[in-house]
Amino acid sequence: MWKFRLSEESRGIAVLAVFTVLVILSSAIAAETFRQAYSEKTRTFQLSSAMSTVRATASSIELELSEALRMAIVTAMYESGRQGEVSSEIKEKIISYINSRIQSGWEYSGFRQIVVYPIAENSLNLMWLPDGSLRISVFIPSRLVHVSGAEVIGLRVEAGASPRYLRLEHLARLAEEMLENTENSEDLEKSLNENYACEYILFRIFEDEIIVVDLYGGEVIVK
16 A cells, blocks of 8 residues: 655645635635626616616606697687687697697607607696686606616606686677677777786777787787
């Protein structure tokens, strides 16, 4: 039987070799753990950055649609007033105007998909304020998807306009009734302008129409 005996020097070398292997393995494990942690942190940062971009883009679209909605309210009031229409017909015009902008769509770099769906009639929340002006809020179904996968669903849009349509409509019809019972339209116009000057409302009476101007809102309602 053969027996081998290691010298003290050989034993030291063997222990050192084992220790070296353990150090290398530990370093490799630590490096891999660090790499994974760094990759995860980088991924989290990228997603966070992408999410901020998506939210900022959604906010930009909301602001643009809010301004478009405000202009739609003003335009609808103006046109309905010129045609002597009632307030219920304003809603149809507003939906038509805002959907016209939505159909044009949006394009932003870095996005896989930007879809904003047309507004349905029952989705508009109309609030006629005591002074006759109108404020509208609406939730618009939509989907904004970044190339990273981050996404935002739905847009909230609110807008209002200063023309006091209901108040002007009422005064236009009141002036019409008063005109039927007077022979001097010039005196009636002067009297109305004096009585409603405090409301910043101007009356203009012509042969075949009455114009009521909201001086505060800068818009005209015609009856």
